[in-house]
Amino acid sequence: MVFFNKKQIEDLHHLYRANLINSCSGYKSANLIGTRSAEGISNVAIFSSVMHLGSDPALLGFILRPATVIRNTYDNIKKTKYYTINHIHQEILADAHHTSAKYDQEISEFDMTDLSEIFLEDFFAPFVNRAPVKIGLKFLEEYVINANQTILVIGEIHNIYIDKELLEVDGFVNLSKGRIASINGLDGYSIPELKVRMEYQLPKISGSLIP
Amino acid sequence: MVFFNKKQIEDLHHLYRANLINSCSGYKSANLIGTRSAEGISNVAIFSSVMHLGSDPALLGFILRPATVIRNTYDNIKKTKYYTINHIHQEILADAHHTSAKYDQEISEFDMTDLSEIFLEDFFAPFVNRAPVKIGLKFLEEYVINANQTILVIGEIHNIYIDKELLEVDGFVNLSKGRIASINGLDGYSIPELKVRMEYQLPKISGSLIP
Numbered sequence: 471m472v473f474f475n476k477k478q479i480e481d482l483h484h485l486y487r488a489n490l491i492n493s494c495s496g497y498k499s500a501n502l503i504g505t506r507s508a509e510g511i512s513n514v515a516i517f518s519s520v521m522h523l524g525s526d527p528a529l530l531g532f533i534l535r536p537a538t539v540i541r542n543t544y545d546n547i548k549k550t551k552y553y554t555i556n557h558i559h560q561e562i563l564a565d566a567h568h569t570s571a572k573y574d575q576e577i578s579e580f581d582m583t584d585l586s587e588i589f590l591e592d593f594f595a596p597f598v599n600r601a602p603v604k605i606g607l608k609f610l611e612e613y614v615i616n617a618n619q620t621i622l623v624i625g626e627i628h629n630i631y632i633d634k635e636l637l638e639v640d641g642f643v644n645l646s647k648g649r650i651a652s653i654n655g656l657d658g659y660s661i662p663e664l665k666v667r668m669e670y671q672l673p674k675i676s677g678s679l680i681p
Numbered sequence: 682m683v684f685f686n687k688k689q690i691e692d693l694h695h696l697y698r699a700n701l702i703n704s705c706s707g708y709k710s711a712n713l714i715g716t717r718s719a720e721g722i723s724n725v726a727i728f729s730s731v732m733h734l735g736s737d738p739a740l741l742g743f744i745l746r747p748a749t750v751i752r753n754t755y756d757n758i759k760k761t762k763y764y765t766i767n768h769i770h771q772e773i774l775a776d777a778h779h780t781s782a783k784y785d786q787e788i789s790e791f792d793m794t795d796l797s798e799i800f801l802e803d804f805f806a807p808f809v810n811r812a813p814v815k816i817g818l819k820f821l822e823e824y825v826i827n828a829n830q831t832i833l834v835i836g837e838i839h840n841i842y843i844d845k846e847l848l849e850v851d852g853f854v855n856l857s858k859g860r861i862a863s864i865n866g867l868d869g870y871s872i873p874e875l876k877v878r879m880e881y882q883l884p885k886i887s888g889s890l891i892p
Contacts, residue, residue, distance in 0.1 A: 493853055497709070521732055521744065569882075627702070643866065666774070670868070
C-alpha cells in the first residue's frame, strides 16, 4: 500500500493534497442547494457534504467553507432562513457541476445553466425542477468548527418530494432508481446501482444458536 | 411526486420515518471505525457518517448518536484518543454490516466476524486488514448538536494507507477501483463505478466567449 504520514501530507502540493484528502473519506452525497436572496435573486450551488443528522426530529446538515470567500448560499440562508436540497441525477450532472463556478451574487446559476427552478407550495426558496428528490428546509442552528473555521449548518426538514418510483413500501428511498449521483473527491461522479439491502443485525450467540 | 410535510413526517410510523429520512439525504460513505479500549479490547463498528471537513489541516468528522446507548467507539476514542477509519468494500460487506449488532464492550467484533485486525507502525488502534483505504486519526474536538444531542467527532489524519492501484497521479483516490461501498439509507449498499471526472469550472461569460 502507498503510505502517507502527517508530515508527508502537510508537505504535499496543495492540489495533490486536496484531491487525496477529499477522496479518502469515501463516497459523498451530490446535492444542489437552492436559496433566494432577500432581493429575490435565486442561487443554486453544488454541495457534497449533505449529511443525515437525525430522523425525529428530521434534521440534515451540510458543511460550508470558511467565511472568507463569497458564499451566496450561506448569506441567503442566514437572511431568509429557508433553503432546498435537491438530488443531482444523471441528466443534470454537467450543469450541476458547473454551479461550482464562482458567480457574483446578482447572477442566478439558473440563468447560466439548463437547470430550471420551480417554486412549490408557498416555500420561499427555489427547488430544482427535474430533481427526483427535493427537500425544503428551515435553518435551525450552526456550529463554527474551531479547527478550520468551516461551518456546520443544520436545518429541519419541512417538505419532501420524492419521485413515486423511488419510494418503497417501508419508506426506503431507492436512490439508484432515480439515477442519483454520488461524488468521489472533488470532481468524480458515479451513478450507483443498488446491490443489496441487508437485514437488521442481532448479536451472534457464540458457540451455539441454542442459548 | 409523493409529498410529505413536517406534520406528516412526524406522524409516520418510526421505522418508516427512519428509512425515509436516512435515505433522503443521498449516498453516504461506508466505513468501519476501529478503536481499542484502555484494557486492550479491540472494537470495530460500521458508520455511514464519515465526512470530509478540510484538507489543510487534514480533518475528517463523523456523527454519533446520543450518549444514552452503549457506544464503545465513543468511549474508546475519548479515553485513548486514537481511532482508524477503514473503507468497506465488496468482499467484507456482510461482516461489516454485522458490526451494527450491539455487542458488549468485552466482546471484540473482530472475534465475531471474519474481519481481521492489523496493527500498523506503532498506531494504538487496530486497522481492518483487507480494507483498500485505511486512515489513522487522532481525536481533536467534538460538538454536541443542540437539536438532538448527536455528537460530531472531529479527528486529524495522522496516517493514510491506500492500495496502490486506487491512487492516481494527481492524488485522486479512485474508490471504484477498490470496489468500495456506498450506503443508501440504513441498510442499502452499492458498489459504484466511476462514471466521469469533471473539469474545474470557471464562470461563463454571458452572451459571448470573447470578453
